[in-house]
Amino acid sequence: MRFLVFRIGTMLCLLLWCGAGVRAQSPASPPLPLIPYPASVQTGRGTFILSAETRLVIPKKGLFAREADQLQQLMARALGQPLRTAKKGNTQVLVLQQATDLTKPEAYRLQITPERVVLSAQDPAGMFRAIQTLRQLLPVEAEQGGLAQMSLPAVTLEDAPRFSWRGLHLDVSRHFFGVEYVYKLLDLMALYKFNKLHLHLTDDQGWRIEIKQYPKLTEEGAWRTFNNQDSVVMERAKENPDFEIDPQHIVKRDGKVMYGGFYTQDQMRQIIDYAAARHIEIIPEIDMPGHMMAAIQAYPFLTCTESAGWGKTFSVPICPCDERVLTFAENVYREIIDLFPSSYIHLGADEVEKTTWAQSAACQALMQREQLESVEELQSYFVHHMQRFFHANGKKLIGWDEVLEGGIDSSATIMYWRSWVKDAPLKAAQNGNPIIMTPVGTLYFDYAPDQNSLDKVYHMPVVPADFTAQQATQVLGAQANLWTEYVPSEARADFMYMPRMTALAENVWTNRDLFTSYEQRLVAHYPRLARLGVHYRVPDLTGFTESNVFTEAATLTVHKPLDNLTLHYTTDGSRPDRNSPTLTGPLRITRSDTIKVAATTPEGLIGETYTIRYRKETFAEPVAVAAPQPGLQVSYFPAYFRNTKGFADSTATQVTTAPQLEVPALVTAPSFGLKFRGYLEVPATGIYSFFFTCDDGGVLRIADRVVVDNDGQHGPVEKSGQVALKKGRHPFAVDFLEAGGGYTLKLEVQPEGQAPQPVPASWFSH
Missing domain, CATH: 3.30.379.10 (Chitobiase/beta-hexosaminidase domain 2-like)
Incomplete structure (x- = not known):
């Protein structure tokens, strides 16, 4: 009996720069333990x-x-x-x-x-x-x-560096991080030759910088009662202490438990000086006109309705049609400009809920007076107003790529994040704008890391493949963003940054592909990070799938990426820790069971918990198919779904075929569901391992058995499973959803002893 190993993986992402670059060979001699590697x-x-x-x-x-x-x-x-x-x-x-x-x-x-x-x-x-x-x-x-x-x-x-912009971003609004943690982050950035720190200082969840002219922004806007994001991390903290909210940011006021904090201007000057000594420029972001609820709750006159609230998707924005609001924006930014020596100011200007603008008589009058044809142009009117104000005060504007939609001056710097708007970088380049690459699918470090993260970050082309040589000069570099809705602690922030930031450091500094060498060099950096008190993500354990089947018996073998790791396991459903039994060798499995495994470092860090399920089953019998046709049948559901169950009983608007597991060209909706149906013909009887990567969610079924459940809304996540199949055709089904923001769907096969490769289209039929 042959045992073949398969990796599911055909990536269908909306990233403009998806493609291979020229890759140089790693040096023949053992590399020095340097990241990024010198020229x-x-x-x-x-x-x-x-x-x-x-x-x-x-x-x-x-x-x-x-x-x-x-x-x-x-x-x-x-x-x-x-x-x-x-x-x-x-x-x-x-x-x-x-x-x-x-x-x-x-x-x-x-x-x-x-x-x-x-x-x-x-x-x-x-x-x-x-x-x-x-x-x-x-x-x-x-x-x-x-x-x-x-x-x-x-x-x-x-x-010398490859790019002038080598950045990290920290969102201190969703969850607050104190001065000492910012110092720690700046020290890490300096070690790996980053030179830009983008601080996201305000959002709906909190206002984090003192503005003397508007004291209620921090007196009220910097504090909140626990919200729905806080409740999520509190629940996760029951299993993982990294999700515990830092008690130093919790206070009691008027009998209420309040959570938050802010930087005084004096504290921020100290942070700026600390960064400058390390040749790091701090770029402040005060996000306008959307994401302003913390400010609006303190100063309700800022909206067209003079009240805070939510639209269909995002919070109600400030009103660009009211002179009082424009004066407020200028006054706030005047203090920001005086405080931050950076030549850049980040306006944000993303995800603006414009419904109240469309309903405002004042906005309609302004649009008619200024000959604006849409609320998108009204947003551009506001951005242009602030840009002129910045220029008059010696600053350059940065905006998220939404600022392109209503037109933008070529002197504005575009931060490209919406990987599903694949023509945005080219439009920005054609308009003459400088560009910073920060694509959501790769460089949003709030997306959970997995075993593929370092490779993806390292190999992300910073310059899009279709740029001319001149347009390539407009790309300043790249930046990784850490949004902190579900990052409540310094330990969790360390975990999300590190070691991914080392892969980005080499991408934007070193003008060669030395990935194999990089992986070797990274091993030498873990002990240094431990001595620096960095709560880094322990490298992945390998050698197993998450969901396993066997017909008589199986053996769990876990491979350690570092020799100094100790493996611990449990069989009672609890999370392994340093006191759990030690896994010192292969573990024989003779009955259905669930085993949890985690690695610990000598310094006390605990790695990811791997839940490994074993299920005893018989080999699935193949089915006879009369006159099979090549490819898979695909049903299309253009709507928003939270999980694949949402379209289980829906009627498809269109049905087509695809040669393999890929999103058909007819799919144009930003949010959608797909049902793939057909058969998978396996060449031999055996137990097959599948690795299913999708963004957002998906469920894989083979022979009417759930093999991998990767459902729900999330970033690109790989999950794995096994199924016992006899040679021949077996029913094949994948339900896949995209909730908006760019999708990934992977289907690769890894025959024993070979490199992963796409599953041959000839194996699929319907």
Whole structure:
């Protein structure tokens, strides 16, 4: 009897840039443990011994004075004392020097010989990047100190970034994060050479920055009673403590439990200074005209109806037709402009519920006066007004890609996130706008990570494939966003960022595909992250599927990605922890059972909990099919559904065929359901493993048995299952839904000993 392994996977996403890029070979010699990897690496012979006897030589001009201080802090932490300085020296010295031949921004050179270490750059930012590279070459113990000396390999590195925008985003509105966590995030960003932090400071759920002219924005808008998102994470916290709401942000007021917080302007200045010392620019976002409920509840005059509320999808926005509202917006942003030195201001301008505008007599009058034909143009009117205000105050506007819809000035920077609006980047490029890539399907880090996440982030083409060489120059770079509706704690934020942010760091810095090398180098970074107190996501366990079947007996074998992990398991339904039984080898299964497995690190981190189900079943008999036709029958339901049960008894508007499991071209609705029906012909009797990836939800049935249940609304998630099949044709059914925002549907086969490949279309019939 043959046992074949299949991976389900044909990706049908609406990302404009889906496609393969040129991939260079990984270096033949073992790579240095650096992320992102430098542009040029030439290894030498020998090592440099860095100790308290080493002298620091810095330029007289003071050009790198702040960077020298940062280096001394690193040395003091590692060696217990800073290095003594010297005016010059040829041996046992660490030298910072200016190099006018390094003309690219942030470029640096690092030369290590057994006699000396020389860090060269033309500008302070380049010198700071060089110091971070040096830091990664130091032993991980340097992060906590107590070392007498440290060994550095002889090497010459020359390096410069691929893109000027290498960003992360943190939403502090849905759940608040204190000053110390922002410092921690900035330190991590510096280590991996990020240079932009986008702070989403306001939204419906909370206003997080002090505005002195409107004190109620934080007195009232920064606090809330627990909402429906909070209740979700509270429920999840029963199983996973990462979801526990931080008690330091909970207070009692007038007998009520209130949750929230905000940054004073003085605190924000300290954050900005901390970032600037690490050559990171902080970009503030005050989201207007939508997502403003926290402000509207404090100042109801801001809406056309003078009350807060919800429309069909989003909250009621502020009213762009009222001069009082425009004055409010300008006053708020005037304080923001005075506070933040960044040349950019992010207006937001996304997901605006425009129903109250359409119903407002004042808005209708303004539209007639300004010859605006739609509420989309009315939004553009507001955006243009704010853009002129920003320009008058020396700032550049950034907006989410919705700002393109009513027309936008070419000087605005477009942040492209709606991967289902696949022509938006090209429209922005044709309009002359600078572009930052932050696609929802790949770089929204609030989507749960899985075993494919690092590969997807690493290989996401930052420049769309259909851009001309000139249009490619308009792409500033890329950014990962962390929206925090369901990220209530610092531990959970760490988990969602790390290690995915390392894959993005290399994507936007290193102009080569070194993914295999990157995976090797990443292993060396986990101990450093642990010493830095980062609650990173433990790498995935492999070697099993989530839902398994057997006819007589089965063996559970779990492969560890890191040697220092300890596996723990339970069979009573509880979440494994360090006190649970240890799984030291293969586990024989002889009855239907559910086993939960998790890995723990020496530092105490607990990885994902894997629920592995075993079910004893017989081989499904094949069915006879008279005159089968190629492909699958597809029924189309263009409507919004929460799960596949929503269209189970519905009548399809159209029925067509598809050669395999793929979304037909006739599908144009932003939200829809699909039923795929037909037969799957397997070439041999065996137990087949399926890995089903979909966004949003899907259910896979084969031989009238549920093989994988991946239902519900979520990002791209892979789930797996098995079914016992005899050779021949078996009923095949997939129910799939897309709730809006771009879809993914995967169907790949991995024959034993081979790489994953698409299931041959010839296996499908109906």
